[in-house]
Amino acid sequence: MATKSERTQQRIIDAANQLFYRKGYNRTSFTDVVDEAEVPRGNIYYYFKTKEEMLKAVIKHRMETTTLMLSEWEKSIKTPLDRLERFVQIMYDSTPALLRSGCPMGSLNVELAKDQPELKSDAKQLFDLFQQWLAKQFTQMGYPEEARELSLELLARGQGIIVIAQVYQDPGFLERGTKEINRWLENLDRYA
Amino acid sequence: MATKSERTQQRIIDAANQLFYRKGYNRTSFTDVVDEAEVPRGNIYYYFKTKEEMLKAVIKHRMETTTLMLSEWEKSIKTPLDRLERFVQIMYDSTPALLRSGCPMGSLNVELAKDQPELKSDAKQLFDLFQQWLAKQFTQMGYPEEARELSLELLARGQGIIVIAQVYQDPGFLERGTKEINRWLENLDRYA
DNA sequence: TCGTGGTTTGGATTATAGTCCTAAATTTTT
DNA sequence: AAAAATTTAGGACTATAATCCAAACCACGA
Numbered sequence: 001m002a003t004k005s006e007r008t009q010q011r012i013i014d015a016a017n018q019l020f021y022r023k024g025y026n027r028t029s030f031t032d033v034v035d036e037a038e039v040p041r042g043n044i045y046y047y048f049k050t051k052e053e054m055l056k057a058v059i060k061h062r063m064e065t066t067t068l069m070l071s072e073w074e075k076s077i078k079t080p081l082d083r084l085e086r087f088v089q090i091m092y093d094s095t096p097a098l099l100r101s102g103c104p105m106g107s108l109n110v111e112l113a114k115d116q117p118e119l120k121s122d123a124k125q126l127f128d129l130f131q132q133w134l135a136k137q138f139t140q141m142g143y144p145e146e147a148r149e150l151s152l153e154l155l156a157r158g159q160g161i162i163v164i165a166q167v168y169q170d171p172g173f174l175e176r177g178t179k180e181i182n183r184w185l186e187n188l189d190r191y192a
Numbered sequence: 193m194a195t196k197s198e199r200t201q202q203r204i205i206d207a208a209n210q211l212f213y214r215k216g217y218n219r220t221s222f223t224d225v226v227d228e229a230e231v232p233r234g235n236i237y238y239y240f241k242t243k244e245e246m247l248k249a250v251i252k253h254r255m256e257t258t259t260l261m262l263s264e265w266e267k268s269i270k271t272p273l274d275r276l277e278r279f280v281q282i283m284y285d286s287t288p289a290l291l292r293s294g295c296p297m298g299s300l301n302v303e304l305a306k307d308q309p310e311l312k313s314d315a316k317q318l319f320d321l322f323q324q325w326l327a328k329q330f331t332q333m334g335y336p337e338e339a340r341e342l343s344l345e346l347l348a349r350g351q352g353i354i355v356i357a358q359v360y361q362d363p364g365f366l367e368r369g370t371k372e373i374n375r376w377l378e379n380l381d382r383y384a
Numbered sequence: 385t386c387g388t389g390g391t392t393t394g395g396a397t398t399a400t401a402g403t404c405c406t407a408a409a410t411t412t413t414t
Numbered sequence: 415a416a417a418a419a420t421t422t423a424g425g426a427c428t429a430t431a432a433t434c435c436a437a438a439c440c441a442c443g444a
Contacts (some may be wrong), residue, residue, distance in 0.1 A: 024303065113359070119393080156352035160350070222433085235392055
């Protein structure tokens with residue numbers, strides 16, 4: 001079992017992860033994290049000397065869980081089409097959170113891109129992770145040349161739909177959007 | 193001619209407008225605005241008591257210039273297709289700014305949606321303005337029923353392309369994306 | 385000309401953020 | 415069990431943010 005210290009660190013990362021998503025990175029204070037994680041004020045600095053470090057730990061954590069998720073999909077889902085549709089599915093399944101706080105990956109990148117270039121390049125890794133996984137699926141589907149472009153297009157579609165659904169608080173738009181993406185994917189698959 | 197006071201207020205709004213776009217609303221301080229507008233520290237509070245008020249003035253200003261722009265397009269451009277393509281064109285023309293700071297309207301909404309619901313509803317007006325104008329064009333093009341959905345789809349496409357182009361610092365993606373939107377619009381027009 | 389309302393200043397004030405420190409408590413190692 | 419290292423804990427410190435204030439300034443009509 002993990003040591004108490006490891007569990008404390010994980011609690012901090014979990015709290016920060018949630019708060020960065022819900023309130024955004026810049027609007028989340030150490031006090032917020034400390035309260036959410038139920039860790040005494042000063043103790044948090046034992047684990048993370050700066051807020052940047054904390055964000056990097058959060059991103060690392062997201063990278064790890066995402067990597068795990070994608071490799072499990074790879075294992076358990078047979079066809080590239082089904083895998084791509086599984087990706088679309090989590091968008092649909094996450095409707096309430098997306099309407100509330102947007103895409104965790106997209107909104108973080110949009111926020112950090114503004115004027116925190118160093119942190120942004122960390123956040124970008126998350127996009128890279130998805131992008132490469134998606135490209136792999138498109139390659140297997142029969143589009144090795146277009147794989148990168150198709151993966152970017154899929155990501156762009158997702159991002160756009162989420163932004164608009166959030167602005168208009170419209171779950172229906174999200175639903176129709178994901179269905180439309182699936183149609184597009186199925187056509188690609190059919191004519192591969 | 194505008195009074196000196198009016199010009200000062202406008203300088204403040206212009207400075208805030210730029211800074212909110214470049215740095216984001218939350219990361220922009222009064223000090224930033226004061227420096228950029230070259231207004232003495234205390235004077236700014238004569239014009240805007242709170243940062244919220246300042247944001248509302250900035251949004252109002254954006255609403256006004258956008259309204260003007262759209263109505264001029266309406267006047268000077270004959271067909272709905274050309275008008276819609278004009279809309280897409282400003283995306284392409286703004287490539288450098290979009291790669292640097294994202295969509296002024298989208299990123300502001302994403303930022304405020306996180307946990308500033310009151311301000312977000314102000315920022316949403318900008319989307320409404322475009323959305324209704326776009327819907328009008330689609331209606332004139334022959335899609336009165338689908339106008340709202342088409343306008344949302346166009347906005348979503350734009351947002352998605354901008355986010356991805358910014359994340360990957362890829363002007364080519366923005367260019368291909370806008371071209372693809374134009375193809376889509378032309379097809380809609382052809383089969384109206 | 386004088387005074388009155390609008391405007392300009394710079395600095396004061398308060399709140400909150402991020403960061404640091406040190407001593408106590410706890411765990412681990414010897 | 416003693417010594418060493420790790421972890422806890424609370425509060426202190428500094429920087430920066432937002433906000434307020436009061437004195438000075440200025441324009442213009444009575």
